[in-house]
Amino acid sequence: MKIKTVLLALTLLLFALFFLPTKAQAAEVVATGDVSNGMTWTLDSDGVLTINGSGKFNRGSTQAPWLKAFEDQVKHLVLGEGITSLASNSFDDHNALVSVTFPRSLTHIDDYAFSNCTGLQSVTIPNTVTKTGRDIFERCTGLTSVTFEEGFCADAPSMFSYCTGLTSVTLPSSLKRISQSMFSDCTGLSHIDIPDSVTYIGSYAFSGCKNLSSISLPGTLKHIDDKAFEDCDSLVSVTLPGSLDRVGAFTFHSCNALETVVLEEGILYVSDNMFSACTKLKNVSLPSTLLLIEYWAFAGCTSLTFIQIPENVAFLKEAFYGCSSLQAIYLPKGLKGLSSTVFGWFYRYAPPRHILFGGSPAEWEQLGYENGSSKIHYNASPADYDIETNTCRICAAKSMQLANRVFTVVIGVAGVAGVALIGTGVCLVIVLKKKKAQ
Ligand SMILES: [Zn+2]
Numbered sequence: 205m206k207i208k209t210v211l212l213a214l215t216l217l218l219f220a221l222f223f224l225p226t227k228a229q230a231a232e233v234v235a236t237g238d239v240s241n242g243m244t245w246t247l248d249s250d251g252v253l254t255i256n257g258s259g260k261f262n263r264g265s266t267q268a269p270w271l272k273a274f275e276d277q278v279k280h281l282v283l284g285e286g287i288t289s290l291a292s293n294s295f296d297d298h299n300a301l302v303s304v305t306f307p308r309s310l311t312h313i314d315d316y317a318f319s320n321c322t323g324l325q326s327v328t329i330p331n332t333v334t335k336t337g338r339d340i341f342e343r344c345t346g347l348t349s350v351t352f353e354e355g356f357c358a359d360a361p362s363m364f365s366y367c368t369g370l371t372s373v374t375l376p377s378s379l380k381r382i383s384q385s386m387f388s389d390c391t392g393l394s395h396i397d398i399p400d401s402v403t404y405i406g407s408y409a410f411s412g413c414k415n416l417s418s419i420s421l422p423g424t425l426k427h428i429d430d431k432a433f434e435d436c437d438s439l440v441s442v443t444l445p446g447s448l449d450r451v452g453a454f455t456f457h458s459c460n461a462l463e464t465v466v467l468e469e470g471i472l473y474v475s476d477n478m479f480s481a482c483t484k485l486k487n488v489s490l491p492s493t494l495l496l497i498e499y500w501a502f503a504g505c506t507s508l509t510f511i512q513i514p515e516n517v518a519f520l521k522e523a524f525y526g527c528s529s530l531q532a533i534y535l536p537k538g539l540k541g542l543s544s545t546v547f548g549w550f551y552r553y554a555p556p557r558h559i560l561f562g563g564s565p566a567e568w569e570q571l572g573y574e575n576g577s578s579k580i581h582y583n584a585s586p587a588d589y590d591i592e593t594n595t596c597r598i599c600a601a602k603s604m605q606l607a608n609r610v611f612t613v614v615i616g617v618a619g620v621a622g623v624a625l626i627g628t629g630v631c632l633v634i635v636l637k638k639k640k641a642q
Contacts, residue, residue: 239262299322349372483505522543
Protein backbone atom coordinates (compact mmCIF):
# COMPACT_ATOMS: atom_id res chain seq x y z
CA MET A 205 0.00 0.00 0.00
CA LYS A 206 2.77 2.37 0.99
CA ILE A 207 4.69 1.68 -2.24
CA LYS A 208 1.54 2.30 -4.26
CA THR A 209 1.03 5.62 -2.50
CA VAL A 210 4.63 6.64 -3.11
CA LEU A 211 4.36 5.65 -6.80
CA LEU A 212 1.15 7.63 -7.14
CA ALA A 213 2.75 10.64 -5.50
CA LEU A 214 5.78 10.34 -7.79
CA THR A 215 3.55 10.06 -10.85
CA LEU A 216 1.65 13.17 -9.79
CA LEU A 217 4.92 14.97 -9.13
CA LEU A 218 6.29 14.03 -12.57
CA PHE A 219 3.01 15.10 -14.11
CA ALA A 220 3.25 18.41 -12.28
CA LEU A 221 6.92 18.91 -13.16
CA PHE A 222 6.75 18.10 -16.84
CA PHE A 223 3.25 18.17 -18.18
CA LEU A 224 1.57 21.09 -16.35
CA PRO A 225 4.36 23.66 -16.71
CA THR A 226 4.87 23.00 -20.42
CA LYS A 227 1.18 23.37 -21.00
CA ALA A 228 1.11 26.64 -19.02
CA GLN A 229 4.22 28.12 -20.69
CA ALA A 230 4.03 27.34 -24.35
CA ALA A 231 1.43 28.89 -26.50
CA GLU A 232 0.22 26.64 -29.25
CA VAL A 233 2.08 26.59 -32.49
CA VAL A 234 -0.14 28.14 -35.09
CA ALA A 235 2.07 27.49 -38.06
CA THR A 236 5.64 26.64 -38.87
CA GLY A 237 7.82 26.21 -41.93
CA ASP A 238 11.11 26.80 -43.67
CA VAL A 239 12.45 30.18 -44.73
CA SER A 240 15.47 29.22 -46.82
CA ASN A 241 19.05 28.09 -46.20
CA GLY A 242 17.86 25.84 -43.40
CA MET A 243 16.23 28.74 -41.55
CA THR A 244 12.86 28.01 -39.96
CA TRP A 245 9.95 30.06 -38.71
CA THR A 246 7.31 29.34 -36.07
CA LEU A 247 4.27 31.40 -35.21
CA ASP A 248 2.47 30.70 -31.94
CA SER A 249 -0.94 31.61 -30.62
CA ASP A 250 0.49 34.55 -28.63
CA GLY A 251 1.59 36.18 -31.87
CA VAL A 252 5.26 35.40 -31.36
CA LEU A 253 7.08 34.79 -34.61
CA THR A 254 10.39 33.06 -33.95
CA ILE A 255 12.96 32.73 -36.67
CA ASN A 256 15.82 30.34 -36.14
CA GLY A 257 18.86 29.63 -38.21
CA SER A 258 22.06 31.28 -39.23
CA GLY A 259 23.17 33.86 -41.76
CA LYS A 260 21.01 36.31 -43.65
CA PHE A 261 17.26 36.39 -43.28
CA ASN A 262 15.82 37.02 -46.72
CA ARG A 263 12.15 36.59 -47.28
CA GLY A 264 12.60 37.72 -50.88
CA SER A 265 9.74 39.13 -52.86
CA THR A 266 7.87 35.93 -53.58
CA GLN A 267 9.53 33.28 -51.39
CA ALA A 268 7.61 34.07 -48.24
CA PRO A 269 3.85 33.87 -48.77
CA TRP A 270 3.72 32.60 -45.16
CA LEU A 271 4.92 35.97 -43.88
CA LYS A 272 2.31 37.79 -45.88
CA ALA A 273 -0.40 35.33 -44.78
CA PHE A 274 0.28 35.88 -41.06
CA GLU A 275 1.16 39.57 -41.31
CA ASP A 276 -1.71 40.68 -39.06
CA GLN A 277 -0.94 38.08 -36.36
CA VAL A 278 2.74 38.79 -35.76
CA LYS A 279 2.98 40.84 -32.55
CA HIS A 280 6.42 39.91 -31.29
CA LEU A 281 9.33 39.07 -33.49
CA VAL A 282 12.13 36.99 -32.02
CA LEU A 283 15.18 36.65 -34.21
CA GLY A 284 17.25 33.71 -33.06
CA GLU A 285 20.92 33.70 -32.22
CA GLY A 286 22.90 32.99 -35.40
CA ILE A 287 21.04 35.38 -37.67
CA THR A 288 23.55 37.91 -38.96
CA SER A 289 21.59 40.15 -41.26
CA LEU A 290 18.15 41.19 -42.40
CA ALA A 291 17.48 41.81 -46.09
CA SER A 292 15.66 44.87 -47.45
CA ASN A 293 11.97 45.14 -46.59
CA SER A 294 12.17 42.05 -44.34
CA PHE A 295 9.24 42.99 -42.09
CA ASP A 296 7.92 46.26 -43.54
CA ASP A 297 4.21 47.11 -43.18
CA HIS A 298 3.74 44.67 -40.26
CA ASN A 299 1.30 46.91 -38.44
CA ALA A 300 0.47 44.42 -35.65
CA LEU A 301 4.13 44.11 -34.67
CA VAL A 302 4.74 45.58 -31.19
CA SER A 303 8.25 44.43 -30.32
CA VAL A 304 11.40 43.02 -31.88
CA THR A 305 14.14 41.04 -30.15
CA PHE A 306 17.46 41.19 -31.95
CA PRO A 307 20.14 38.52 -31.55
CA ARG A 308 23.71 39.36 -30.53
CA SER A 309 24.83 37.86 -33.85
CA LEU A 310 23.12 40.60 -35.89
CA THR A 311 25.48 42.92 -37.77
CA HIS A 312 23.56 44.22 -40.82
CA ILE A 313 20.06 45.54 -41.34
CA ASP A 314 19.14 46.53 -44.88
CA ASP A 315 16.83 49.23 -46.32
CA TYR A 316 13.24 49.54 -45.08
CA ALA A 317 13.54 46.39 -42.91
CA PHE A 318 10.83 47.61 -40.49
CA SER A 319 9.46 50.54 -42.47
CA ASN A 320 5.85 51.50 -41.74
CA CYS A 321 5.45 49.06 -38.81
CA THR A 322 2.99 51.44 -37.19
CA GLY A 323 2.34 49.30 -34.09
CA LEU A 324 5.97 49.08 -33.02
CA GLN A 325 6.27 50.82 -29.63
CA SER A 326 9.91 50.83 -28.63
CA VAL A 327 13.12 49.51 -30.02
CA THR A 328 16.67 48.96 -28.83
CA ILE A 329 19.35 48.92 -31.50
CA PRO A 330 22.14 46.51 -30.54
CA ASN A 331 25.73 47.67 -30.69
CA THR A 332 26.60 44.61 -32.76
CA VAL A 333 24.95 46.28 -35.77
CA THR A 334 27.73 47.90 -37.78
CA LYS A 335 25.95 48.51 -41.06
CA THR A 336 22.47 49.70 -41.77
CA GLY A 337 20.63 50.57 -44.94
CA ARG A 338 18.27 53.51 -45.27
CA ASP A 339 14.82 54.11 -43.77
CA ILE A 340 14.96 51.04 -41.53
CA PHE A 341 12.22 52.26 -39.18
CA GLU A 342 10.80 55.13 -41.25
CA ARG A 343 7.10 55.87 -40.71
CA CYS A 344 6.88 53.69 -37.59
CA THR A 345 4.38 56.20 -36.25
CA GLY A 346 3.60 54.26 -33.05
CA LEU A 347 7.23 54.23 -31.96
CA THR A 348 7.65 56.35 -28.82
CA SER A 349 11.04 55.31 -27.50
CA VAL A 350 14.35 54.50 -29.14
CA THR A 351 17.51 53.37 -27.39
CA PHE A 352 20.89 52.70 -28.91
CA GLU A 353 23.21 50.40 -27.00
CA GLU A 354 26.55 51.91 -25.97
CA GLY A 355 29.05 51.13 -28.69
CA PHE A 356 26.67 51.73 -31.57
CA CYS A 357 28.31 53.96 -34.20
CA ALA A 358 26.93 52.90 -37.57
CA ASP A 359 25.69 55.27 -40.24
CA ALA A 360 21.88 55.15 -40.20
CA PRO A 361 20.36 57.36 -42.91
CA SER A 362 16.66 58.21 -42.49
CA MET A 363 16.50 55.55 -39.76
CA PHE A 364 13.54 57.13 -37.93
CA SER A 365 12.24 59.69 -40.41
CA TYR A 366 8.50 60.38 -40.10
CA CYS A 367 8.32 58.52 -36.75
CA THR A 368 5.81 61.11 -35.60
CA GLY A 369 5.12 59.49 -32.21
CA LEU A 370 8.75 59.43 -31.13
CA THR A 371 9.30 61.37 -27.89
CA SER A 372 12.33 59.73 -26.30
CA VAL A 373 15.68 59.06 -27.94
CA THR A 374 18.80 57.85 -26.14
CA LEU A 375 21.94 58.28 -28.20
CA PRO A 376 25.10 56.45 -27.11
CA SER A 377 28.35 58.23 -26.32
CA SER A 378 29.95 56.11 -29.03
CA LEU A 379 27.98 57.84 -31.80
CA LYS A 380 30.11 60.01 -34.10
CA ARG A 381 27.64 60.89 -36.80
CA ILE A 382 23.97 61.72 -36.82
CA SER A 383 23.13 60.54 -40.30
CA GLN A 384 21.27 62.26 -43.06
CA SER A 385 17.53 62.56 -42.28
CA MET A 386 18.01 60.26 -39.28
CA PHE A 387 15.21 61.97 -37.30
CA SER A 388 13.61 64.14 -39.99
CA ASP A 389 9.92 64.95 -39.50
CA CYS A 390 9.81 63.37 -36.02
CA THR A 391 7.13 65.85 -35.02
CA GLY A 392 6.70 64.40 -31.51
CA LEU A 393 10.30 65.00 -30.51
CA SER A 394 10.69 67.99 -28.17
CA HIS A 395 14.23 67.47 -26.93
CA ILE A 396 17.27 65.36 -27.72
CA ASP A 397 20.66 65.18 -26.06
CA ILE A 398 23.48 65.01 -28.54
CA PRO A 399 26.49 63.33 -26.94
CA ASP A 400 29.95 64.88 -26.97
CA SER A 401 31.22 62.17 -29.29
CA VAL A 402 29.20 63.54 -32.21
CA THR A 403 31.24 65.49 -34.77
CA TYR A 404 28.84 65.46 -37.71
CA ILE A 405 25.14 66.16 -38.17
CA GLY A 406 23.93 65.16 -41.63
CA SER A 407 21.62 67.00 -44.00
CA TYR A 408 17.95 67.07 -42.96
CA ALA A 409 18.92 65.21 -39.74
CA PHE A 410 16.21 67.02 -37.72
CA SER A 411 14.38 68.92 -40.45
CA GLY A 412 10.65 69.25 -39.92
CA CYS A 413 10.87 68.37 -36.19
CA LYS A 414 8.20 70.96 -35.50
CA ASN A 415 8.10 70.40 -31.72
CA LEU A 416 11.82 70.35 -31.08
CA SER A 417 12.05 73.24 -28.61
CA SER A 418 15.64 72.89 -27.49
CA ILE A 419 18.81 71.40 -28.81
CA SER A 420 22.22 71.51 -27.27
CA LEU A 421 25.06 71.11 -29.72
CA PRO A 422 28.27 69.67 -28.26
CA GLY A 423 31.56 71.57 -28.34
CA THR A 424 33.00 68.72 -30.41
CA LEU A 425 30.81 69.32 -33.43
CA LYS A 426 32.78 69.94 -36.65
CA HIS A 427 30.22 69.86 -39.41
CA ILE A 428 26.49 70.44 -39.80
CA ASP A 429 25.19 69.67 -43.27
CA ASP A 430 22.47 71.37 -45.38
CA LYS A 431 19.00 71.89 -43.91
CA ALA A 432 19.81 69.88 -40.77
CA PHE A 433 17.31 71.91 -38.70
CA GLU A 434 15.11 73.38 -41.41
CA ASP A 435 11.48 74.01 -40.36
CA CYS A 436 12.09 73.30 -36.67
CA ASP A 437 9.23 75.61 -35.76
CA SER A 438 9.53 75.38 -31.95
CA LEU A 439 13.24 76.07 -31.64
CA VAL A 440 13.56 79.38 -29.75
CA SER A 441 17.32 79.74 -29.36
CA VAL A 442 20.41 78.00 -30.55
CA THR A 443 24.11 78.26 -29.77
CA LEU A 444 26.55 77.08 -32.40
CA PRO A 445 29.83 75.87 -30.90
CA GLY A 446 33.12 77.40 -31.98
CA SER A 447 34.39 73.96 -32.97
CA LEU A 448 32.27 74.07 -36.15
CA ASP A 449 34.34 74.43 -39.28
CA ARG A 450 31.65 73.59 -41.83
CA VAL A 451 28.01 74.59 -41.83
CA GLY A 452 25.79 73.77 -44.80
CA ALA A 453 23.22 75.94 -46.54
CA PHE A 454 19.68 76.50 -45.21
CA THR A 455 20.70 74.95 -41.85
CA PHE A 456 18.04 76.79 -39.82
CA HIS A 457 15.94 78.01 -42.74
CA SER A 458 12.36 78.82 -41.85
CA CYS A 459 12.60 78.08 -38.12
CA ASN A 460 9.59 80.20 -37.29
CA ALA A 461 10.07 80.50 -33.50
CA LEU A 462 13.81 81.13 -33.51
CA GLU A 463 14.52 84.40 -31.66
CA THR A 464 18.13 84.14 -30.53
CA VAL A 465 21.22 82.73 -32.23
CA VAL A 466 24.71 82.78 -30.81
CA LEU A 467 27.65 81.84 -33.00
CA GLU A 468 30.56 81.19 -30.68
CA GLU A 469 34.13 82.43 -31.16
CA GLY A 470 35.90 80.25 -33.71
CA ILE A 471 33.19 80.17 -36.36
CA LEU A 472 34.41 81.59 -39.66
CA TYR A 473 31.30 82.09 -41.73
CA VAL A 474 27.52 82.20 -41.89
CA SER A 475 26.46 79.92 -44.74
CA ASP A 476 24.01 80.90 -47.45
CA ASN A 477 20.40 81.00 -46.28
CA MET A 478 21.55 79.72 -42.89
CA PHE A 479 18.83 81.71 -41.07
CA SER A 480 16.69 82.86 -43.99
CA ALA A 481 12.94 83.16 -43.35
CA CYS A 482 13.41 82.95 -39.58
CA THR A 483 10.67 85.49 -39.12
CA LYS A 484 11.03 85.85 -35.31
CA LEU A 485 14.82 86.22 -35.23
CA LYS A 486 15.78 89.26 -33.15
CA ASN A 487 19.06 88.62 -31.36
CA VAL A 488 22.05 87.65 -33.45
CA SER A 489 25.46 87.38 -31.85
CA LEU A 490 28.33 86.91 -34.29
CA PRO A 491 31.93 86.11 -33.26
CA SER A 492 34.98 88.24 -33.93
CA THR A 493 36.44 85.29 -35.88
CA LEU A 494 33.77 85.66 -38.56
CA LEU A 495 35.16 86.38 -42.04
CA LEU A 496 32.20 85.86 -44.33
CA ILE A 497 28.43 86.16 -44.40
CA GLU A 498 27.06 84.34 -47.42
CA TYR A 499 24.19 85.19 -49.77
CA TRP A 500 20.76 85.44 -48.18
CA ALA A 501 22.15 84.37 -44.80
CA PHE A 502 19.46 86.43 -43.01
CA ALA A 503 17.05 87.04 -45.89
CA GLY A 504 13.46 87.53 -44.84
CA CYS A 505 14.29 87.83 -41.12
CA THR A 506 11.47 90.31 -40.74
CA SER A 507 11.84 90.80 -36.96
CA LEU A 508 15.52 91.70 -37.06
CA THR A 509 15.97 95.33 -35.97
CA PHE A 510 19.74 95.60 -35.44
CA ILE A 511 22.80 93.58 -36.32
CA GLN A 512 26.46 94.13 -35.60
CA ILE A 513 28.85 92.90 -38.27
CA PRO A 514 32.14 91.77 -36.70
CA GLU A 515 35.37 93.59 -37.50
CA ASN A 516 36.93 90.91 -39.73
CA VAL A 517 34.08 90.57 -42.21
CA ALA A 518 35.40 92.01 -45.49
CA PHE A 519 32.46 91.75 -47.91
CA LEU A 520 28.70 91.75 -47.67
CA LYS A 521 26.45 90.58 -50.46
CA GLU A 522 22.66 89.94 -50.36
CA ALA A 523 22.81 88.92 -46.70
CA PHE A 524 19.86 91.02 -45.48
CA TYR A 525 17.44 90.76 -48.39
CA GLY A 526 13.97 91.83 -47.28
CA CYS A 527 14.74 92.36 -43.57
CA SER A 528 11.87 94.81 -43.39
CA SER A 529 12.25 95.73 -39.69
CA LEU A 530 15.96 96.45 -39.83
CA GLN A 531 16.48 99.82 -38.15
CA ALA A 532 20.25 99.88 -37.98
CA ILE A 533 23.36 97.94 -38.89
CA TYR A 534 26.91 98.32 -37.67
CA LEU A 535 29.50 97.88 -40.43
CA PRO A 536 33.16 97.54 -39.47
CA LYS A 537 35.95 99.83 -40.60
CA GLY A 538 37.70 96.91 -42.28
CA LEU A 539 34.87 96.29 -44.75
CA LYS A 540 36.18 96.19 -48.33
CA GLY A 541 32.96 95.86 -50.27
CA LEU A 542 29.25 96.33 -49.73
CA SER A 543 26.84 95.12 -52.39
CA SER A 544 24.20 97.66 -53.37
CA THR A 545 21.66 94.83 -53.06
CA VAL A 546 22.71 93.88 -49.51
CA PHE A 547 19.29 95.01 -48.25
CA GLY A 548 17.37 93.58 -51.20
CA TRP A 549 16.05 95.11 -54.37
CA PHE A 550 12.82 96.29 -56.02
CA TYR A 551 9.86 95.90 -53.66
CA ARG A 552 11.95 93.89 -51.25
CA TYR A 553 14.44 96.70 -50.86
CA ALA A 554 14.45 97.47 -47.12
CA PRO A 555 17.46 99.53 -46.13
CA PRO A 556 18.02 100.27 -42.44
CA ARG A 557 17.34 103.81 -41.30
CA HIS A 558 20.79 104.13 -39.73
CA ILE A 559 24.11 102.74 -40.93
CA LEU A 560 26.79 102.94 -38.25
CA PHE A 561 30.06 102.71 -40.12
CA GLY A 562 33.30 102.22 -38.20
CA GLY A 563 35.40 103.97 -40.85
CA SER A 564 35.79 107.46 -42.29
CA PRO A 565 33.76 109.09 -45.09
CA ALA A 566 36.67 108.36 -47.46
CA GLU A 567 36.64 104.68 -46.47
CA TRP A 568 32.89 104.61 -47.02
CA GLU A 569 33.37 105.91 -50.58
CA GLN A 570 35.72 102.97 -51.24
CA LEU A 571 32.93 100.45 -50.58
CA GLY A 572 31.10 101.39 -53.77
CA TYR A 573 27.71 101.19 -52.11
CA GLU A 574 24.92 102.86 -54.08
CA ASN A 575 21.19 103.00 -53.95
CA GLY A 576 21.10 103.90 -50.29
CA SER A 577 18.51 105.94 -48.43
CA SER A 578 19.97 105.25 -44.98
CA LYS A 579 21.45 107.86 -42.70
CA ILE A 580 25.16 107.10 -42.53
CA HIS A 581 27.17 107.80 -39.38
CA TYR A 582 30.96 107.68 -39.78
CA ASN A 583 33.53 106.63 -37.18
CA ALA A 584 30.67 105.00 -35.31
CA SER A 585 30.73 102.14 -32.85
CA PRO A 586 28.19 99.37 -32.24
CA ALA A 587 27.36 101.00 -28.90
CA ASP A 588 25.94 103.92 -30.85
CA TYR A 589 22.79 101.92 -31.25
CA ASP A 590 20.63 101.12 -28.23
CA ILE A 591 19.15 97.69 -28.87
CA GLU A 592 16.82 97.85 -25.86
CA THR A 593 14.97 100.92 -27.04
CA ASN A 594 15.80 100.61 -30.74
CA THR A 595 17.22 104.09 -30.96
CA CYS A 596 20.24 105.44 -32.73
CA ARG A 597 22.16 107.33 -30.05
CA ILE A 598 23.92 109.55 -32.61
CA CYS A 599 20.65 110.72 -34.13
CA ALA A 600 19.17 111.09 -30.65
CA ALA A 601 22.17 113.20 -29.58
CA LYS A 602 21.91 115.35 -32.71
CA SER A 603 18.22 115.96 -32.22
CA MET A 604 19.00 116.86 -28.59
CA GLN A 605 21.60 119.39 -29.79
CA LEU A 606 19.11 120.82 -32.24
CA ALA A 607 16.51 121.09 -29.49
CA ASN A 608 19.06 122.88 -27.26
CA ARG A 609 19.83 125.37 -30.04
CA VAL A 610 16.16 126.08 -30.69
CA PHE A 611 15.67 126.58 -26.93
CA THR A 612 18.64 129.01 -26.74
CA VAL A 613 17.33 131.02 -29.70
CA VAL A 614 13.82 131.21 -28.22
CA ILE A 615 15.17 132.34 -24.81
CA GLY A 616 17.43 134.91 -26.54
CA VAL A 617 14.63 136.32 -28.66
CA ALA A 618 12.31 136.42 -25.64
CA GLY A 619 15.05 138.18 -23.59
CA VAL A 620 15.73 140.81 -26.23
CA ALA A 621 11.99 141.39 -26.73
CA GLY A 622 11.53 141.75 -22.94
CA VAL A 623 14.40 144.25 -22.62
CA ALA A 624 13.05 146.22 -25.60
CA LEU A 625 9.56 146.23 -24.07
CA ILE A 626 10.84 147.42 -20.66
CA GLY A 627 13.03 150.10 -22.35
CA THR A 628 10.08 151.35 -24.35
CA GLY A 629 7.96 151.45 -21.17
CA VAL A 630 10.61 153.39 -19.23
CA CYS A 631 11.03 155.86 -22.12
CA LEU A 632 7.24 156.31 -22.28
CA VAL A 633 7.09 157.05 -18.55
CA ILE A 634 9.93 159.62 -18.81
CA VAL A 635 8.30 161.30 -21.82
CA LEU A 636 4.90 161.43 -20.05
CA LYS A 637 6.52 162.82 -16.85
CA LYS A 638 8.33 165.51 -18.84
CA LYS A 639 5.04 166.40 -20.58
CA LYS A 640 3.26 166.69 -17.21
CA ALA A 641 6.09 168.87 -15.78
CA GLN A 642 5.72 171.33 -18.67
ZN1 LIG B 1 21.26 107.49 -36.70
